[in-house]
Amino acid sequence: MKYDAIVIGSGQAGTPLSKKLAAAGMKTALIEKRWVGGTCVNDGCSPTKAMISSAKLAWSVANSEKLGIHVGGYTVDLHEILERKNEIVLRMRGNSEKGILETENLDLIYGTATFTGEKEITVKLNTGETQVLSADKFFLNVGEQPSIPEIEGIEKIEYLTSTSIMELQEIPEHLVIIGSGYIALEFGQMYRRFGSKVTILEQSERILHREDEDIADEIVRIFKEEDIEIITDCRVELIKKEGDNIALFLGVDETAKNISCSHVLVAAGRKPNTADLSLDITGVEMNEKGYIKVNDKLETSKEGIYALGDVKGGAAFTHIAYDDYRIIQKNVIEKGNASIKDRLVPYCMFIDPQLGRVGMTEQEAKESGKKIIVATIPNTSVARSIETADTRGMMKAVIDADSGKILGVSVLAAEGGEVVTILQMAMIGGVTYEQIKNGVFAHPTYAESLNNLFMTLDK
Template sequence: MKRYDAIIIGSGQAGNPLAKQLAKAGKKTAIIEKSFVGGTCINSGCTPTKTMIGAARMAYMAKRAQEFGVPSDPAQIDFKKVLDRKNEVVSSFRESALKALTETPGLDLLTGAASFTGHKTLQVQYTDGSTETLAAELICINTGARPVIPPVKGLTDVPYLTSTTLLDVGEKPAHLLILGSGYIAMEFGQMFRRFGSEVTILERAPRILTKEDEDVAEAVAEILKEDGITIITSAQVKEAARQQEKISLTFEVDGTKQTVSGSHLLIGAGRAPDTGTLQLAQTGVATDEKGYIIVNDQLETNVEGIYALGDVKGGPAFTHISYNDHLIVAQHILEKKHSSIKNRPVPYCMFTDPELGRIGLTEKEAGEKGFNIKVAKLPLTKVARGIESGETRGLMKAVVNADTGQILGASILSVSGGEIMSVLQIAMMGHMTYDEIRNNIFAHPTFTESLNNLFMTLDND
């Protein structure tokens, strides 16, 4: 048995920086990765998708160029070149992450699959088939999540794609069918539509983006429909089948049976914790009914000295949350600080175009919590920079505590929506009131400047 001071399982956006910090602090550390270094973000999430979304926006703007008086005749998209560029960016990021790990003194990178065999003991099955037993008093789990495949009749018999495998599809889909309407479905749907694919989204709920306010979700839906995407809600998918070169889905809407066929099928029905092979029961780590590892506010499990970080622990499944998790654990272990995940801000973006930046409470959540609220809304058609740049799709929305003037949350559906949202996040962290934002000086003409006008809409309330 090989002993370490610390073992990290998974080299995602929490595991990598935490492993380096522990090693630099003098702890003999091992990080175990069964696939590529960098986790979901670098290999099958943020990096590849945003690289391809960038290409899709270029195609979109090329088609719009004549609106601006710029002669254009966009040639057929070279989809192979899009994929090649994506692969180059991913390889660059991955190699950088790999180099950072392998050049850290006191840190061993082990390539293989880990599973618990007892209390704080692990077996690693290496890629060459050999195995080794490891032990450490400090173990951190950062194994992430995997796509959920819904129990639809016939689905296992058709060549469906996930958010990972779609990134390496060898050809541009002629007609992409998407099950689900979360952030992954929205981003992929718009991206492939801009590449020239026909796109149909099927959602079993009455509307898309059920975690967002209804008016925000409706605004996103209108943008996607304007882009030529078909969205079918309240669609209960009953069966999937392969018909020659096509995939057909049979579904019901309000009891009426319908069928749609496409060349490719993307499953975007959510994600589940990647804990199946860890054998957590062997070391006594508790999970909830969905398999997520249960942690306290310092991210420690019920077993002292074992922590869980990132998507595997449940809660907001975002790269920046995973990265912040490592800071909390590092401070707790190395500096004996009582840093906590409790009440930390949870900003996030959906990278459609325009993108949706979100922070704090939605209007619905604020109402359910009993706040006396005021709601500020401003369509992008009233934003000077939006008009000037031809980007008038979307809206800005903020929820305010009517009693204190504090900003409770915001939804910014706009070009640079995430950047604008971040301004409000900082304001919320600094306990600025909405009228301080309304009266503040922002550079003109910027999208952020329209926060003045957004909060001016409350003057007549």
């Protein structure tokens, strides 16, 4: 069957793009091998944040006495938490699928796509049959999956991934997490608050290399307050089953160490879902890790084939995938000239307190040779934090010394993702730190603390 456009993957770029292409008069097919909505809807953003909300409430109840509220006790019902999470996922997935099916000129096909020609795919349908499809244009939004490190014995245990852990029907007695990135930290804190003992293993000398060291150190301090163990300079050399438990044999700073636990979560990175595509047939170039190479307009090395979202490498966030869709829409449908060059990449890690980030870190700014000034403030100096009895964390802004414009921000605080968005708007508009310092903001809000953040530069 011949189409004008084929979209492979129904994630946060593929779904709106397929609908927009069809609405523009292009006969379009959307291929999805699992569930509509991609990682975000099914086992990423929405389900994890739903469960994190339950964990936050558990922490709030456990820490309510400092606000004068005395709770006699509470229990964590994981089955009810999972039921709520699943209801949210099914509702979002169903709404997305309904929107696709109601779109004229758009065919939704469930199956696994493999290129069998430069502009031809064979789809092994989930029903067991096959279809051969061709198109003038292809849009690849196939995403990523958890990457499993080569550790002796790992294949002999039932390890968890970021996908399978959300179907776990019991709270782990002791959860060991291999890796200390954003996924690891979110799940680690969540299950600690559900009642698990949690140990996080990191092979480098510190966690979160993409963040400034002072931010990473503050997160470590916050996690230690919750009795979450973080072991750095740690190599997992052997894993094996020992009765009902799992034994991990470690090398920690040249010293042997053993840990026995009930569950292991592997959160040591992700890899692109390009293995099934047979892209070598198309002439589409990939890097050594299997990510698809694209230019600033998301075009691959093969004319008429584009890549969107996580599969192209770089920042792997839902909002970036959605912006990729907008770039393609502008260029392919509206014949525009949009580009991903120099776009801001905000993100929020939903540990508690949240880490909101946008722009350059202090270490990145120094490496670039820029002349900078840096403003920092602990949340112990923020009125709203004091009033809510949660003074954990800090705020930090990196500023161009010559222009006074903001280069980057880190906000480790309650609602850090919301606060950082205010400063992202300032960056978009070219607002200087002095304008924010002298701005009038409602009292007492977290936003008002931005006055205080930049007042620290007056000293």
